[in-house]
Amino acid sequence: MTLRRLLRRTTVSGLAAGIVSLLLGRGNASARDDSPLQVREGIETVSLPPPETDGDVAVERAIANRRSRREYAATPITRRELSQLLWAVQGITDPESGYRAAPSAGARYPLEVYVVVGDPGVDGLDAGVYRYRPEPHDLALSARGNVQAELRAAAVGQEPVGRAAIDVVICAVDERTTREYGERGRLRYVPMEAGHVGENLYLQAEALDLSTVAIGSFRDRRVRTLVDASPDCRPLYIYPVGARA
Ligand SMILES: Cc1cc2nc3c(=O)[nH]c(=O)nc-3n(C[C@H](O)[C@H](O)[C@H](O)COP(=O)(O)O)c2cc1C
Numbered sequence: 001m002t003l004r005r006l007l008r009r010t011t012v013s014g015l016a017a018g019i020v021s022l023l024l025g026r027g028n029a030s031a032r033d034d035s036p037l038q039v040r041e042g043i044e045t046v047s048l049p050p051p052e053t054d055g056d057v058a059v060e061r062a063i064a065n066r067r068s069r070r071e072y073a074a075t076p077i078t079r080r081e082l083s084q085l086l087w088a089v090q091g092i093t094d095p096e097s098g099y100r101a102a103p104s105a106g107a108r109y110p111l112e113v114y115v116v117v118g119d120p121g122v123d124g125l126d127a128g129v130y131r132y133r134p135e136p137h138d139l140a141l142s143a144r145g146n147v148q149a150e151l152r153a154a155a156v157g158q159e160p161v162g163r164a165a166i167d168v169v170i171c172a173v174d175e176r177t178t179r180e181y182g183e184r185g186r187l188r189y190v191p192m193e194a195g196h197v198g199e200n201l202y203l204q205a206e207a208l209d210l211s212t213v214a215i216g217s218f219r220d221r222r223v224r225t226l227v228d229a230s231p232d233c234r235p236l237y238i239y240p241v242g243a244r245a
Pocket of ligand 1: 066067068069158213214215216217
């Protein structure tokens with residue numbers, strides 16, 4: 001593995017981000033002058049527009065129209081749409097308590113959300129792997145470059161994964177829930193929560209006139225490595241999302 005590849009695969013911590021910037025000879029850590037990447041406390045982040053909480057599609061209409069859609073237009077989605085999708089998945093809806101858009105047993109919030117951005121996947125955003133951070137409602141860059149082909153291979157070659165603008169990968173840190181609920185947490189509560197999150201994503205995509213499909217068939221370890229998740233993070237779902245074909 002080359003040094004550049006090693007650095008690209010390194011989860012960006014404060015120190016690593018600084019070293020990457022220095023080694024790649026950039027004053028700031030963004031790849032392009034117009035890139036929205038900012039370095040905050042040594043982490044490369046992308047801010048997201050505030051989510052809408054008052055859309056004009058009735059929830060009944062979104063439920064009635066929801067379908068698994070596996071064809072996508074070859075156009076990027078917008079940062080506003082990405083923001084809305086991530087908010088629906090794990091956004092904080094009550095800042096005082098920290099409660100989120102989807103329910104969680106004991107409010108343990110075991111789910112981590114990664115976004116694999118294609119090329120071009122999101123307007124103005126470089127291809128790469130990003131981790132959603134609910135509290136600041138932003139993205140932290142994990143790795144640069146388009147890994148959609150590898151992710152598709154890990155998902156037993158399923159074409160939607162490689163063709164979508166982005167792939168949202170839902171992983172679970174079981175321990176956050178099993179600490180409280182033991183094995184029942186791992187077997188029941190955590191997968192149930194992934195289901196809640198997945199339905200929110202389906203309905204939000206429908207309301208935005210985007211297309212998505214739940215993907216449950218993939219090689220766990222390969223997906224985990226690709227999104228640079230920690231070894232205790234178990235991938236549960238991949239959701240390719242793209243503009244309607
Ligand atoms: C847990 C789960 C795993 C799934 N895995 C896949 C998958 O790997 N590939 C795929 O194309 N669809 C997958 N689907 C989508 C189903 O095929 C789809 O929901 C079903 O055909 C019903 O269609 P509908 O979602 O349009 O109502 C999965 C759905 C669920 C709930």
